[in-house]
Amino acid sequence: RLGEEWFVVVDGRRGKGYNLVWNPVFSPDGKRFAYAARDKNKMFIVTDDGEGQRYDSAGEPFFSPDGSHIAYRAEREARWFVVINGREGKRYDYVRTPPVFSPNGKRVAYGVEDGGKGFMVTAEVLSSNEAAESKETYDIVTSPVFSPDGKRLAYIGVRGKELSDRQVVVVDDREGKIYYEVTAPVFSPDSAQLVYPARRGKEWFVVVNEKEGPVYDMIVTPQFSPDGSRVVYRARKEGKRFVVIADRNGVTIKEHPHYEAVWQPVFTPDGKSIAYGVKDGQELWWKVEPVE
Numbered sequence: 001r002l003g004e005e006w007f008v009v010v011d012g013r014r015g016k017g018y019n020l021v022w023n024p025v026f027s028p029d030g031k032r033f034a035y036a037a038r039d040k041n042k043m044f045i046v047t048d049d050g051e052g053q054r055y056d057s058a059g060e061p062f063f064s065p066d067g068s069h070i071a072y073r074a075e076r077e078a079r080w081f082v083v084i085n086g087r088e089g090k091r092y093d094y095v096r097t098p099p100v101f102s103p104n105g106k107r108v109a110y111g112v113e114d115g116g117k118g119f120m121v122t123a124e125v126l127s128s129n130e131a132a133e134s135k136e137t138y139d140i141v142t143s144p145v146f147s148p149d150g151k152r153l154a155y156i157g158v159r160g161k162e163l164s165d166r167q168v169v170v171v172d173d174r175e176g177k178i179y180y181e182v183t184a185p186v187f188s189p190d191s192a193q194l195v196y197p198a199r200r201g202k203e204w205f206v207v208v209n210e211k212e213g214p215v216y217d218m219i220v221t222p223q224f225s226p227d228g229s230r231v232v233y234r235a236r237k238e239g240k241r242f243v244v245i246a247d248r249n250g251v252t253i254k255e256h257p258h259y260e261a262v263w264q265p266v267f268t269p270d271g272k273s274i275a276y277g278v279k280d281g282q283e284l285w286w287k288v289e290p291v292e
Contacts, residue, residue: 008035008046015046023060027067034061034070045072045083052086059098064105069125071099071108082110082123089123089131097142101125102150109153111141120144120155120170134173141170143184147191154185154194169196169207176210183220188228193248195222195231206233206250213250221264225271230291232265232274243276245291253292267291 001007005017008024010033024035034047036058043058044051047070052058059073071084079091082099096118097111109122118141123131134141138157145154154171169176169185171194185196195208197219206213206222208231222233230253231246240258243265247253263277268288275288 025061025063027063028065029067032063032067034063036060045070052083053088062099062101064101064125065103066105069101069105071101073098073110080112082108082121084108084123084125087128089121096140097144100144100146102146103148104150106150107146109144109146109155111144111155113140118157120153122153134170136170136173136175145185145187147187148189149191152187152191154187156182156184169194176207186223188224189226190228193224193228195224197222197233206231206246208246208250209248211250213246214252223267225267225291226269227271230271232267234262234265243274245274256289
């Protein structure tokens with residue numbers, strides 16, 4: 001910032017000055033950049049190709065995995081839409097989730113609300129056809145995630161505001177079991193399986209391929225092994241934290257030692273071991289342990 005002007009500096013070169021700039025990002029390949037800007041009460045996205053269309057509001061920009069496409073949320077006259085490569089999509093009352101690209105960059109998904117209903121929208125990046133809207137509606141939809149092969153889509157649907165079972169994971173337009181709370185689903189590397197944490201009352205457990213695992217006080221960040229045969233996640237019970245290894249049905253294979261704190265575990269490339277950080281008293285350790 002110099003005086004009243006904000007600007008972005010890329011490779012030592014100062015960009016154009018605006019009233020405000022935010023969310024500067026590079027494309028995954030590092031060849032392109034983009035950021036949001038405001039000037040004269042209008043918001044827009046600036047890329048290495050120049051300024052985009054000006055709107056009443058504009059969200060942060062997102063690049064496709066190969067860096068060749070860009071998408072973001074925008075609003076004009078109280079109607080929201082997603083802009084993909086400069087092309088404006090259908091208008092809605094609100095676009096709740098930022099656009100998410102599929103791994104191959106061919107599709108974009110985002111959650112919207114319109115007419116009191118929430119649903120998921122998927123659009124073909126290079127097609128001028130109207131985007132597809134999910135048939136099932138909810139009060140809110142969130143957390144869209146594509147499978148690694150880009151062919152499947154999962155997201156969370158929320159119904160009502162009562163403190164009762166009301167959240168569900170939807171996969172390929174098919175609802176799973178309804179729970180009090182669920183968190184973001186995760187696909188296996190081969191795209192065939194799905195895992196997510198769920199809560200019923202005060203009890204947390206993982207749901208692996210629609211099968212529930214054992215109950216804990218808290219569960220976070222499950223992930224599959226490279227071959228999809230195992231799931232690892234962090235759990236908490238009676239104040240202690242630890243790592244759990246389960247099979248593809250959610251059945252516990254091994255519950256690792258308990259510590260004051262545990263950091264995110266990762267599988268080795270061959271899937272035979274896991275590595276994670278722990279806090280034991282005043283000591284911090286890196287642990288590498290066999291899966292079985």
